[in-house]
Amino acid sequence: MTVNELIEKSDLKPLNLADGERQISGVYNCDLMSVVMSKGFSGAAWVTIMANINAVAVASLTDMACIVLSQDAAIDEIMIEKAKAQDINVLKSEKPIFETSLEIHSLITNA
Amino acid sequence: MSNLVLKYTVDDQDFTRAGEASSDVKKKLKMMGVPPEAVRKVAIAMYEGEINMVIHANGGEITVEITPSQIVMVLKDNGPGIADIEQAMQAGWSTASENIRALGFGAGMGLPNMKKYSDEMDIDTVLGVGTTVTMKVNI
Numbered sequence: 001m002t003v004n005e006l007i008e009k010s011d012l013k014p015l016n017l018a019d020g021e022r023q024i025s026g027v028y029n030c031d032l033m034s035v036v037m038s039k040g041f042s043g044a045a046w047v048t049i050m051a052n053i054n055a056v057a058v059a060s061l062t063d064m065a066c067i068v069l070s071q072d073a074a075i076d077e078i079m080i081e082k083a084k085a086q087d088i089n090v091l092k093s094e095k096p097i098f099e100t101s102l103e104i105h106s107l108i109t110n111a
Numbered sequence: 112m113s114n115l116v117l118k119y120t121v122d123d124q125d126f127t128r129a130g131e132a133s134s135d136v137k138k139k140l141k142m143m144g145v146p147p148e149a150v151r152k153v154a155i156a157m158y159e160g161e162i163n164m165v166i167h168a169n170g171g172e173i174t175v176e177i178t179p180s181q182i183v184m185v186l187k188d189n190g191p192g193i194a195d196i197e198q199a200m201q202a203g204w205s206t207a208s209e210n211i212r213a214l215g216f217g218a219g220m221g222l223p224n225m226k227k228y229s230d231e232m233d234i235d236t237v238l239g240v241g242t243t244v245t246m247k248v249n250i
Binding site: 031032033034035036037038050052053054055057058060061062078082086 | 126127129130131133134137154155158159162214215216218220221224227228
């Protein structure tokens with residue numbers, strides 16, 4: 001499933017859509033950057049509350065498909081600017097991490 | 112063919128640019144056709160080192176040399192130095208502040224990750240003078 005298809009089939013709102021045709025290979029959860037650096041994987045939809053500029057760098061370095069900011073994470077404008085500059089997809093969910101992740105997982109496994 | 116040498120300046124406490132050097136190296140290695148696993152190891156090890164320089168060491172300089180057989184990263188800072196390397200290498204041990212932890216760092220995994228993802232790592236540190244970390248990743 002692509003990021004565009006995910007947006008179409010869910011309530012996720014794009015905050016920065018850099019490459020909507022990017023394929024999602026799975027869902028990943030974690031808020032500790034060092035763990036994300038070593039365990040995050042290429043093509044992941046990374047559901048997190050870490051709405052900061054460093055999340056963009058980590059998503060870029062681990063080649064993730066998108067960052068999904070969940071549960072009313074306060075959006076940092078500088079983060080979105082960085083995401084634009086680095087071509088990183090950023091989406092937003094109003095639901096908690098687990099519900100958001102489960103929904104994405106269900107959509108991509110049933111696609 | 113001469114080796115490619117890249118140089119970067121890491122600014123003190125500048126989280127807006129932290130990771131840019133690592134991203135640039137990753138991009139260049141990919142373009143050069145370096146195997147993905149080696150690129151991943153360099154990206155992780157160098158990003159952790161870069162973040163350490165921002166958080167703990169008032170920034171510094173990074174030199175990356177790319178040879179046909181390995182990638183050598185030298186991270187040099189003029190920070191406070193590391194008092195006890197053995198302790199600093201322990202997973203979970205960190206001197207990072209609450210502010211830094213709130214950003215998702217300071218879990219005490221930086222140095223262990225750097226060692227894990229490099230094939231060779233050497234730390235040269237002098238208290239009050241600075242630290243130079245050399246990491247090698249084989250291609």
